[in-house]
Amino acid sequence: MNQKFGIKQVVAIGIGTALFIVLTNAQVPFLIVPNTALQSRVAVLTFFSAIYGPVVGAAIGLIGHALGDALFYGSIWWSWVFPEAVFAIAVGLFSAKYKVKAGGFGGKEIVLFNVVQIIGNAIAWILCAPVLDILIYAEPAGKVFGQGALAFVGNIVVAGVLGTLLLVAYSKVGAKSGSLTKEN
């Protein structure tokens, strides 16, 4: 499904990025710490990565985060742009296994998706983001690891709850593969 990079992938990157940018503004702050909130755009990124695979996911993460930050905040925090792509790649790598389009996103797939999602978020926000913050911006370690941990918690909630629900719903909309029965 994801082997070919065709027209659909190009358009998916475009529209996915537009969604991601628009939803930059729709977030629920849960503590007064800069740059941490329940970001609804994470659900979109998770959804597109799970359906269209790592390349589309990474592109939406990179372009969407950079453009979204620039358009809404006027500055780009590069050390948080790249972890977004890391997360999308992690989720996207297993996209064929979730069987979303084939209509088979059920119990086993949901567990797999959530395990991948949590590991991906951990690598991205507990490891990559703080380390890049320290390397690029020389910010104090305590602060950035604190922010990273909060982002990690917020993102696994959004990806786990909204992401899972969206994928289940979308999986039901499409026709199940092998759902046709032969008439005698």
Added chain:
Amino acid sequence: MAGSRLLTYKEKDTWIHRLSGVTKMLFFLLWSITGMLTYDTRVLLVMLVFSFVIFWMSKTEWKQVGTVFKFILFFLCLNLLAVYAFAPHQGTEIYGTMTVLAFSGRYSLTAEQLFYEFNIMLKYLTVTPVVLMFIVTTNPSEFAASLSRLGISYNVGYAIAIALRYVPDVQADFTKIKHAQEARGIEMSSKTSLWDRLKKMSMIIFPLLFSSMDRIDVVSNAMELRGFGKHKKRTWYMGKKLALNDYLTIAFVVVFMVAALTITFSHGSRFYNPFV
């Protein structure tokens, strides 16, 4: 309302507007990388002056960027306070000396800390005007077209062009869905519990995402019918050749970057230390 704060391109006639989108992107990328890497106060101050001069030359009006700018300043203050709260002695650690100005104990205020946070502030302020300027002076279609001149696959250019093209449409959908849900009596403000807010967020995202999936089908079918991706190259209506000014700008930013980084790293550290 969502989106009223969004920065957009505005047509004007200055030499900055006439530059190719690629030149401006290169300038903005190299400039922000330089700003990211250096902690040398002298370099940052020079960059700050340049940023504001360029910003002034682009004839950008305050009302185009004012709200965003205030928002940035607010976040900057929050961030500076957070740095102090989490690491009140980061400055001492970096500069190696300790000059206590006020208070005592864990939250004693040192000159080193103030200087370190002043540098963080400079870093923000040197990059911000350039980002703002890049957005308000670059025509999105022209930008996508000129990306392919850099030898980047036109798939990438097209993906970016589609993204920029559909931001207003998706934004309109978002507002429509939000109003529809509010008309049904669903409170969208932030007065309820976290779980409730998450549920309400999903009431916008579900319809928005599914209508976007339809849109992907429609757009990709339309592009397929017109033979997109058939050939290795394609031509662009908005494409522009690089002119003399483009080369001069690129040359300037490259030279500036090399010089800034040479000065920054010449004394073995990213930090300029006035304390020893």
